[in-house]
Amino acid sequence: MADNLLDIHNLKIEATVRPPGEKPRDITIVEDINLSLEKGKVLGLIGESGAGKSTIGLSPAGYGRGGVRITGGEVRVNGRDILQSGARGLRQLRGKEVCYVAQSAAAAFNPAHRLMDQVIETTLEHKLATREEAEARAVALFRTLGLPDPEHFGDRYPHQVSGGQLQRAMTAMALCPQPDLIIFDEPTTALDVTTQIDVLAAIKDAIRETGVGALYITHDLAVVAQIADEIMVLRDGAMVEYGETRQIIESPQQPYTQALVSVRSIQHRQQTPAESPLLSARNITAAYATGLPDVLSDVSIGLSEGQTLAVVGESGSGKSTLARVITGLLPPREGDIEFDGRTLSAALKGRSKEDRRQLQMIYQMADVAMNPRHTVATIIGRPLTFYFGLRGEARRKRVLELLDEIEMGPEFYDRYPAELSGGQKQRVCIARALAAEPKLIICDEVTSALDPLVADGILKLLLRLQQTEKVAYLFITHDLATVKAIADSIAVMYQGRVVRYGTKSEVLTPPFDDYTDLLLSSVPQMKVGWLEEAIDSRRMASQGH
Amino acid sequence: MKLRNIPVTALIGLALTTFFVIAAVFAPWIAPYSMSETVGEMWASSSATHLMGTDNLGRDLFSRMLFGARTTMMIASLATVVAFTLGSVLGILAAVLGGWVDQLMSRGIDLLMSIPTLIFALVVLSVMPSTITVLILVMGILDSTRVYRLARAVAVDINVQDFVEAARLRGEGRAWIVFREVLPNALSPLVAELGLRFIFAVLFLSSLSFLGLGVQPPEADWGSMVRENRQGIVFGVPAALIPAAAIALLAISVNLVADWILRRTTDLKGGRGG
Numbered sequence: 001m002a003d004n005l006l007d008i009h010n011l012k013i014e015a016t017v018r019p020p021g022e023k024p025r026d027i028t029i030v031e032d033i034n035l036s037l038e039k040g041k042v043l044g045l046i047g048e049s050g051a052g053k054s055t056i057g058l059s060p061a062g063y064g065r066g067g068v069r070i071t072g073g074e075v076r077v078n079g080r081d082i083l084q085s086g087a088r089g090l091r092q093l094r095g096k097e098v099c100y101v102a103q104s105a106a107a108a109f110n111p112a113h114r115l116m117d118q119v120i121e122t123t124l125e126h127k128l129a130t131r132e133e134a135e136a137r138a139v140a141l142f143r144t145l146g147l148p149d150p151e152h153f154g155d156r157y158p159h160q161v162s163g164g165q166l167q168r169a170m171t172a173m174a175l176c177p178q179p180d181l182i183i184f185d186e187p188t189t190a191l192d193v194t195t196q197i198d199v200l201a202a203i204k205d206a207i208r209e210t211g212v213g214a215l216y217i218t219h220d221l222a223v224v225a226q227i228a229d230e231i232m233v234l235r236d237g238a239m240v241e242y243g244e245t246r247q248i249i250e251s252p253q254q255p256y257t258q259a260l261v262s263v264r265s266i267q268h269r270q271q272t273p274a275e276s277p278l279l280s281a282r283n284i285t286a287a288y289a290t291g292l293p294d295v296l297s298d299v300s301i302g303l304s305e306g307q308t309l310a311v312v313g314e315s316g317s318g319k320s321t322l323a324r325v326i327t328g329l330l331p332p333r334e335g336d337i338e339f340d341g342r343t344l345s346a347a348l349k350g351r352s353k354e355d356r357r358q359l360q361m362i363y364q365m366a367d368v369a370m371n372p373r374h375t376v377a378t379i380i381g382r383p384l385t386f387y388f389g390l391r392g393e394a395r396r397k398r399v400l401e402l403l404d405e406i407e408m409g410p411e412f413y414d415r416y417p418a419e420l421s422g423g424q425k426q427r428v429c430i431a432r433a434l435a436a437e438p439k440l441i442i443c444d445e446v447t448s449a450l451d452p453l454v455a456d457g458i459l460k461l462l463l464r465l466q467q468t469e470k471v472a473y474l475f476i477t478h479d480l481a482t483v484k485a486i487a488d489s490i491a492v493m494y495q496g497r498v499v500r501y502g503t504k505s506e507v508l509t510p511p512f513d514d515y516t517d518l519l520l521s522s523v524p525q526m527k528v529g530w531l532e533e534a535i536d537s538r539r540m541a542s543q544g545h
Numbered sequence: 546m547k548l549r550n551i552p553v554t555a556l557i558g559l560a561l562t563t564f565f566v567i568a569a570v571f572a573p574w575i576a577p578y579s580m581s582e583t584v585g586e587m588w589a590s591s592s593a594t595h596l597m598g599t600d601n602l603g604r605d606l607f608s609r610m611l612f613g614a615r616t617t618m619m620i621a622s623l624a625t626v627v628a629f630t631l632g633s634v635l636g637i638l639a640a641v642l643g644g645w646v647d648q649l650m651s652r653g654i655d656l657l658m659s660i661p662t663l664i665f666a667l668v669v670l671s672v673m674p675s676t677i678t679v680l681i682l683v684m685g686i687l688d689s690t691r692v693y694r695l696a697r698a699v700a701v702d703i704n705v706q707d708f709v710e711a712a713r714l715r716g717e718g719r720a721w722i723v724f725r726e727v728l729p730n731a732l733s734p735l736v737a738e739l740g741l742r743f744i745f746a747v748l749f750l751s752s753l754s755f756l757g758l759g760v761q762p763p764e765a766d767w768g769s770m771v772r773e774n775r776q777g778i779v780f781g782v783p784a785a786l787i788p789a790a791a792i793a794l795l796a797i798s799v800n801l802v803a804d805w806i807l808r809r810t811t812d813l814k815g816g817r818g819g
Binding site: 374 | 706711716
């Protein structure tokens, strides 16, 4: 017991909220948390947004974000209760015994300084090593983390390396002072899936080699299963389940954990494409301005009525640009778009009201896709008035019908977007698109910003609406699990080109092209040991070539 | 919204502003004498019959202060309304339309702003007839350049949000985008600016009147009252200081209220009500 690196007993964390026009009051964010961590082990903290996982994860550093206070319990690091240690004690602790790796490495590095100076800064600050020793340590870490040209990697500036490399550099920064405990806060969430696998493997190697203990905070159970020895599942600031990784993944005890493990179990029977497609984009080449390089080159896709075409790719592959071309926001340089038997005008200006009505769009960030000063009634009702001239009671009735269709009650009629949860906001956006009775809805990463269970609900809703309303979806996503769940056809995009295109079964059946293979093998699977298998098979493949 | 949640400074500001407004609205009933009748010695000191004494022509200063409050605040508010309507609508329109329309309007405004307002107003007012309508229009148009800059800056940010794009995709006209999508979201900073612009209008009007190009006698306004009584200072007569103090007090009290509104509406959590 006394040998444990980290012991947390009955942790209670509170925050003060100050609603306008009311007295400030305290709310409990986290209560009754007990955990312990041995040296060299990794504990995964998992939960949805608002579960309190980051709040708990930061407590070993004695830090609370934005007015959050630890008000009860004990947090022992190396046997010392850090809650009693005062500001000077905390300064000694942070950066020396406990280090932190943030979600966005791009925001955590100062763009004006070279990477090396930032990686060794904490080590020098605490006088843990001389400059030469610290640099040697950093180079060794760069090598462990698989960074290119480790001797000279530190000479670069943050903008000169990729996002995945920057995240690994941040891990090096945390490991350089040789701390006992590292807190990883969603270190791979902002990365593309093909990059995530490398970073995960690098972090895992580094943890094993340095023997550091780690708290790994994430919302992605499949990711944490690869790296953690134990997992704690959190919900609404309380512990749901706590156990060995294998037990949590293979035989979860609590219903909530079971739901998390079995998420994305949606089954959708693939439909065969019709003879004449509803939408066909032919040989689209587009750039953001004349003189700039093409973002899309020679892209052709087709989508049949009432079906779903998933456009998959990593960031920068041009998938969102394709959506902008189809909506008319970005007229293409070459190529044309045929919709419902007629050629659409390239620019939005030239499109008729009827064209616009039949082609609706749902955005990734529902927060900013709705006017914060309109009520739900206005947001959903406006297309009804605009396209069909509905007013008064008729409009009200139809809005309520639509609310019912998105599984929300009439009590939401007068609410403002700020009074809705993330999932509800996205549902209202769906209702707004449906209100126009479109033939095609473009869904741009509509589930990416949502927690897995909420996203699951949105996907189910979209599938059900597709059956009742016969609407087609052009579904843009980077998430292959979503694609498998709902698509009829798939277009895989890479660097502005469609590299693979066909029905879902065709695209997902071997033989694969190199990129699709890489993409498919990079998606974390909900099983222990997947990471090693994936890395091994990749090494074998590269040796085979 | 409960009274005790309002900060003390804002309460003081609110109380004083209300006091000034009441004085202005009920001037004809409160004032013991009419605005222009000579009722005593010139520059008499304060007494039971003349609360603040008399001015350079022997008129009752207290009565003139009350009527002056009326003129000053009416002209300043109307000029602010003109500045506001013109500035915010044009500013948002420039942001929504973009391109050469925006360039043309913004450079025109820059041109107008590059001329010192007071000198510009003096030139215009010396060739135009000195009526209150002209005064309000000149002040309003000159002040609208400031509102325009703010409105455009705020609207440019709002204009690129997804909900405005959604409205464009739907095919909404410009009026809907300006008045229903952008304006309600730009309102908080603009309303806070409204208070500030009102103060500037009061000061601007007072400067103009002091220079003799604002409100014309026998009408009373605080700026011209300072002008009429300024020679009294040499003889130790405080008649010029009273309207000057009133201008300062009004400016401070409205500023306190404006500050509070600004803090309330830019607060992340209280954003919607503003």
